Amino acid sequence: xxxxxxxxxxxxxxxxxxxxxxxxxxxxxxxxxxxRLKKNWRRPRGIDNKMRRKIKGWPPxxxxxxxxPKAARGLHASGYEEVLVYNSEELERVTPETQAIRIxxxxxKRKRVKILVDARRRKIKILNFKEAREEKKNVExxxxxxxxxxxxxxxxxxxxxxxxxxxxxxxxxx
Numbered sequence: 001x002x003x004x005x006x007x008x009x010x011x012x013x014x015x016x017x018x019x020x021x022x023x024x025x026x027x028x029x030x031x032x033x034x035x036r037l038k039k040n041w042r043r044p045r046g047i048d049n050k051m052r053r054k055i056k057g058w059p060p061x062x063x064x065x066x067x068x069p070k071a072a073r074g075l076h077a078s079g080y081e082e083v084l085v086y087n088s089e090e091l092e093r094v095t096p097e098t099q100a101i102r103i104x105x106x107x108x109k110r111k112r113v114k115i116l117v118d119a120r121r122r123k124i125k126i127l128n129f130k131e132a133r134e135e136k137k138n139v140e141x142x143x144x145x146x147x148x149x150x151x152x153x154x155x156x157x158x159x160x161x162x163x164x165x166x167x168x169x170x171x172x173x174x
Contacts, residue, residue: 008071009071009072009075009079010079012068012069012070012071012072013072013075013077013079015068015069015072016068016069016072017077019066019068019069020068023066024059024060026041026059026060026061026062027039027041027059028040028041028042029042029044029049029050029051029059041062043061043062044061076100076127078100078125078127080098080099080100080125080127081098081099081100082099082100082101082102082127083099083100083101083102084101084102084104085101085102085103085104085107085115086104086106086107087107087111087115088111088114088115088118091115091118091119091122091124094122094124096122096123096124096125099124100124100125100126100127101115101119101124101125101126101127102126102127102128103115103116103126103128109138109139110139113139
């Protein structure tokens, strides 16, 4: 049963990607004409509106016919259901077989790394892994930079002490 379901899901995802290529970019009426109108879709409602009446030469309107296959609706292209995560405690509610996580953009570096580690341990797929990997690398670089600066500070303080001792020795001789 699971194999059959997985096969139909894969088929539906392939169909969804093919359909998405053919689907037009729906634009708001006359947004190309006026700068003040944004491109984002608004339903045309006027009584004489050419787009609403589907007159030839006008852009297509949103229709049920452009909808994707039911099995693939709401799924990520990888076939997993997306779950937005803000902290590592929310990972407990995720099922790794069917769901994948996306770390919210408002999450800071420290929490992001903690979520990354916990997700790896639980074998949960991370959809924005590239960003998380970069964050982890940045955190590691900052830590190494802090260690190096601490070493430099140590060396400076040792030199100062050494110079001070030498000056004290010179004062005693004269």
